[in-house]
Amino acid sequence: MSTVAVTDAVKRYDAVAALDGVTMTFREGEFFGLLGPSGSGKTTLLRAIAGFVSLDRGQVLIDGQDVGGVPVHARNIGMMFQNYALFPHMSVAENVAFGLEVRGRPREEVAERVKAALAMVRLGGLEQRRPKQLSGGQQQRVALARALVTRPKVLLLDEPLGALDKHLRQEMQVELRRIQRQVGITTIFVTHDQEEALTLSDRIAIFDSGRIIQEGAPMAVYERPITKFAAGFLGEANFLQGRVTATEPNGLARVALEIGGEASCKVADGRIGESVLLALRPEKITLSTGIQAGLNALRGKVLDVVFSGNSTTYRIAVGDQVMTLFKQNLATGTVAPGSDVVLSWSPEHLVQVTP
């Protein structure tokens, strides 16, 4: 088990900064998800840790050692690639054995460890198959066994589940997490799939334009996004613009919303007259008919209704803004389009974000 740290990493391609001063620490044995839109720098960071990208400035430290001058093959890492990158001219067993053979391990040890690695990913019996004779999920498992059999210090995953269909993907997520816990290896994982990042990671970091926007435990980042980008990228959010009108004794501020109505929420610096941007997750909103609008309760009109089995998505016009709302289908029936409704929420779900 190892720690990986990156300090002030900068990488430019012509005028574009792929990494623009990234500092972060990956703790021993943790599963860390790097999340962001394409071109946000997450893949560049992963490739810099692997050694495929040399930084213009800053350091990559593995167990405290600066690995800047260490070539890829001497870094003792395991990596899984987007399309698995299995060796097509080798059998499953030869693929897994490769990393041990190039290290010159004795034949008996190689055979034993290959067998153990294939058993770990539940692929015993397929040793002699060629990669192209395997299904996507099986190829995935071979790639994982191959990456782990050398007992690397850190496991790097570059969108490894991207090529699988949804069902297989969920199965592999569980499998990946099981094996990662069993081996206890520090794992860094790049994905643009937010749900996958939330499911798998101990901690996540959201990237944009070569910078870390926010990092932390998935639930913390989801519930308390600090920027508009983080709130909108991880899950969905309604954004409400407002102005602080008063402070309450309980530490909350009273905010007059631009779309009409009033809300109370915690703000960073509750000066009267200050303009604030607030994020509100669609599932935190309660939809009611027949109650009065007031504090933390806005009047709206249902625009459209999308029923999707376990939940229903409503789009509701509030003032001149359209808000989205998810409702668990606890009862049968939906509110019809055109109905007048009241949206309400609890103040702790209204989160101030920077624009």
Added chain:
Amino acid sequence: MRNRIGPALLTAHLWLVLVFLYVPIVVMAVLGFNASPLYALPFQFDLVWYKALAGNAKLIDAGINSIGIAIVNTAIATALGTMAALAFARYKFRGQTVMQLLLFPPVAIPWLVIGTSMLVFFYWVDIKRGLFAILLGHVALSLPYVIVVVGSRLATFPRAVEEAAATLGATPWQTFRRVTAPLLAPGVIGGALFAFAVSFDQFVISYFLAPPGVTTLPVEIYGAIRKGFTPEINAISTIIIVVSMGALLLTARFYRFGGER
């Protein structure tokens, strides 16, 4: 009914093409085993022309020259061509596009023109006509074929497998030997086959660059035909065809084993 006529016509067409290609070759090969020196029928089986061939020192010398040049040419052109193809595929450098475009004209320019220019150029830089000059000419001619064939293999080469090898601890040399080379082999072998065929088949350049007394097989066959010829030519041609078909089938077999995408 109609949807049966289409495939039937296509099959018939295919057979017609094959017949058109192979009937002259079969007739030529069969007549090599005919006793008559005047290609007279009826057919009477005899190995007399193969025996005569074995005693024909000039043809055998020419054959040895041809095979020798072709082998050396294949080794040089394949090595240089593979390196050039790797450079084109892996590096970005000034003038790359122009250089890549310049590879194609030598394939299209008539050999007569190339042969003449080489003759003039070699005279000018004082390279004497002979086996070395012939070899130079052959290498120059076969190089573009190797670069194009290996290059097409490289175009579909999965780079990620090389990166995967590096992450698994393979040094650049181990990666090349155990991953890049085996995956590239079908392309390299295809290129080598082209280089061999271009050289072994080459008449014009060899004819222009060969001094009196030195010949290659195509040049010798051409000379023999002009003087009036015997079925000995059929015998040597049959041998050439059998050998090159054998090489081709061998390559096809290799492709199937090593040529996964």
